[in-house]
Every structure is written in structure tokens, then in C-alpha cells.
Amino acid sequence: MTEKGIKLDSFALTRMGRTEAVSAAEGYEWVYTGSEFCENLLSEADADLVMYFLKLRKKVVYSTPPLTDKGVAVTERILARLDRLFRENGVNREDFEISFNDMAVCLAVNENGYGFRLDAGRMIWKNVFVLDGHFNFYLVSRNEAEFFYGKGVYRYDLGLASKIPETNIKACRKYFPKLSVSLFYPYFALTSSRSCIIGNSGDRRGHSTCAAGCGKECVFAYFEAEHPFIKEHLFVRGNTLFRKYAADTESAASAGKLEEAGIDRIVYCPYP
């Protein structure tokens, strides 16, 4: 049975508001929150949001982006707060996962003994999988899979590119029984930067950039861009560029095609 999730990060929550977000989450077992691509969108209040959804009997994945030392400090505070909230509220940690896109998070979770399950985020898959010319994902090296498996990382976040992919996940489960995959749709992340497309601007010649500036401008809008040389429309949100693919993921899940491909969870992203 393919599990269903919905991505309700700070952008979605800003657009929708909590009430609408809760209603959008109906029909989905998992809520993905946090920030996959930008550390400036992390906040200690995220821990309370995680607990809010858990109390609504949702399972929750908290996504974390690549981190500078500033972001590591914020994330450590969030993890400690989460740990405290789990203890105080007696909530089952089995219903919670952390998706990481920086090894610092993987280390912090393991070294502090928080007992949170770890997923490899959408910026990690290239360490382990190859996406071939037909948009199929293949786990290509035992070394990489073994390394992450040994760190308690069993689940990988992948993006839907063009069509429902074939994978070799099922075959690999012979060696890694807990190996599992979440497929994000319909937006596929093509590339990401640390410096924000929307927020950072201006000519600072002669003065070093101190850090990726942020006024959280990205919560105002995302953009659809038409490139003069490219047929497809591209989507820009914050520091990341996306393509949107139309494959009917939910029908494929219902028909069992995804399970056949070893994909046991799909994650709907209402926004890029």
C-alpha cells in the first residue's frame, strides 16, 4: 500500500493559513513541513508545528536544507525542542521522520541519541541513485547504500521526473530490507542555490557578501518563467528552480504501479 503525504512547508502555510492547511491535509497520512532548500526559512517554532500536526494524528516529516553554521545552530535548537516536546507530550517517535540535506543534521540526530528516523532528502539522492535517460532511478552502488544504511537512513526522497519511474529498489531490498522511497510530485527540483533569487540583489562590488540575505520575500510569490529557448515552463521559488511534470501519480499509486517500482510513499507538493 502506497502511503500518501502532502508538503505543507512555511510557504504553503503562509499562503493557506493553518485552517486551510489542515483541511488540505485530509486524506494524507503524512505531512511534510520544514524547509528543504533554504536555511533562512527554518524556525524554532517549526517544532511546535510538527507537534500540532502530530496531535492531529498525522505522521510528520520535518525537512531540513543544506546548512551553514548559522543554520546548524538553529537546527540544533529545533531538534532539542522537538526532543523535549516528544517527551513532554508522550508522542510516538515512530510517526516522525527527519529528512536531511546536510550531513550535519544526520550527525546531530545520531550523536544526540534523539531516536528520530532519518530520510535522505532530495539533495542527497545523487549520492546513491542515478536517474537514467528514461527518467528511471537506479541505485547504482552498494558502497553508498551501505554507508547511509549504517547511519540508519533507510528512506530516500526522490522527485517525479516526466513519468512514473522504474527502479531497482525491490531487487536491492534483498540486501537492504528496509530500503524505501518517497516520490515528490509534481514539481521536480532542477537546481538550487544558497543565495536567494528573489531576496538577494544589488551590486556589492568591493564588499564581501556576509551571508545569504533574507527578508523572507519568497513567501510572497513564486514564479512561472518562460525561457525563449526552452519549450517547458520553469518554476522559480526562493533559491530553487523547478519543472512541473504531469504524470498521474495518485492513479499510479492506486493501481499499485508505484509499489511495483518499490516506491512506498508519494508526496504531493501544492507549491514548488
Next chain:
Amino acid sequence: MRVLSCFSKINELKKLALEGVNEVYCAVDGLQSFGDGGKIKGTDYLRKSADLAHSLGLKIFLAFNGAVSVNMDFRQVRNDIGRDLFMDNVSAALRAGADSFIVSNIAVMEALRRRFGKDIDMHLSSVQPCFNAAAAGYFIEGFGVSRIILPNLLSPREACRIIALCRKKGVETEIFDYRFFGCAYINGKCLLHDAQYYTFREDRPSRGGDMCRAGVTEVYDGKTIEARALCGIKEDSELLAALKKRVFEAVDCRGPYPFYDFSSFFDFFALGIDVLKYGTRSDPTPVKIAKARALRTVVDTARKYKEAYPIAEAKARFCRDMEKWDYKKEIPAR
């Protein structure tokens, strides 16, 4: 600060040494590297190159920084590792005289350290971008990397703790020259170079390469990138007009505002970064030589001012000099 340059032909080594290069690196067929351009052919060629490099007083490194260690079906890989072909290729490169390996994949680092112990020296590639001191510490303590190549999306201020940690642990640090590696996207994580994710229009100019290098200017033959704001900004909004240019830049390799420029170079220099690198292996030889010369000049200029003036004055003088630097005058066209 030492100067490191890529090479792809043995006859480039002497010319690079004459331009003041201290270290060279290459990639070799048979070992996965980030990008296949300018690879040298086999370990015999590597051995000859290493012998010559050493006779010229240059250290030689091998980029073995593919995102994955091998690129085959998993079951086939299992067999290959069983026969140790993967490690045999690394052993052959070690025997050929490579002083260090530039590695990105964590599992590969672990496997190499386990197999070769202290006999192998590893540099952390920027393709596995290390943005914080915790991750840096992990690579230093866990795998014994002797050098961290900083990603070019880290400002000097943000890199301070990594640099301090490296210095404390006796690990070297390396940055790219801002003039020759300007991509604003995270190195190793970008798919814009792969045309399977988009379709070029039939009437696009033939000069275009990858999408992000298609050479789109803001308006090209009357065409421009159209940006439409979704969620919240009205089409007639002044804010949208201002943001359109930024969105336009996002779909080109200029991308968002870069972190590196001559000012950040000086700050990195003052912070004590050990090595300045240039690494476009596919550049023709005259371009490589000119870029290596430019690297040596920028390091010498920074050193000259830093030794002669208080730091703020030195930086101001350095920036004034570098502002005049002109790519087209200094670097031959490809």
C-alpha cells in the same frame, strides 16, 4: 597561498610550472569524476604525468569526485566490488604517483580509508559541498581528509569556523578563483547541464550549449524570458517588474548574486586559505596557461598589499587593482 591548476595534457605541465603553479590535478578514464571533459587516458599516462610533475616540483592530484563511485546497475556493481575492480583502479592510480585524491562521495572515502589506511591522502571535493564546521569536523575526524575544498557558495564570514577548525586540525583549505568558476548553483547538485530535463526550441541560436549556458541576454532577438508571478502579486505590480529581472537571471547560469568576487577573495586570502584553484579541464591549453598566470598574479598582488599596508588599506588597494582586471584582455577566446 599556493596556486593549483587543472591539466589535461602532459605538455601543459611545464608551461603551468613556469606560470607559478604549485600543484596540478587531473581526472583519468576509468574513475568516476565530476564531468567527463578533459580526462587523461589511463594510468600509464597518469604515471608519466606524475613523474614529470614531480620533477618540476609540482604535487599532482587525481579528481575522483563523481557523485556515485560507479555507474552501473546495482547487482552488477556488487559483482564488480566482489572482484575489487573498483579498488584496483584506485590502487593503479596510487602506484602511478598521484599524491592525493579529490573525493566527493562519503562512501568512497570510507571504503578508501578502510582499504588503504594512511597510504591514501584525500581532499574533500566541493562537489560534496561542506557548508558548516560540524560537517567539516566529520570529514576530518571520520575520514582523515587533509584538505577541504570550500564550495563557492560560502562567504568568507560564513566560512570562518570551518577555516579555524581546519587550521586547528592541520587541514588545508582551498577556494576557487572567482573569475573562472562563477556558477551560482550548488556544485554537484545541479541538473541544468542535462538536456533530458528540458527541450530546446528548434529556433534557438546554435551558439547555445546547456540551458544555463545558452547565452540568453535579457532580450535576445526581441525575445525575453517571461516571468509570471503566482500567488499574490498582481501583474501590474511594481514589485513584479523589479523581480522579473531576478527571475530571468534564475534560469541562466548567472543565477542569483554570486558569493565570490575580488573582495571576498581578499577576505579569504587574509583568513589564511591555503590554495587558490582553477579547474576547467576542458579549456584549451592557451586558456589554461592564461588563467594560471591570472591566479598567480592575483595571489601575488594580495600578498604585496597585505605585507605593505594595514589590512583595510591593503584590501582597498587590492580591490582598486582588481576592478580594472579585464577577462577579455587577459584570457584568450576559446
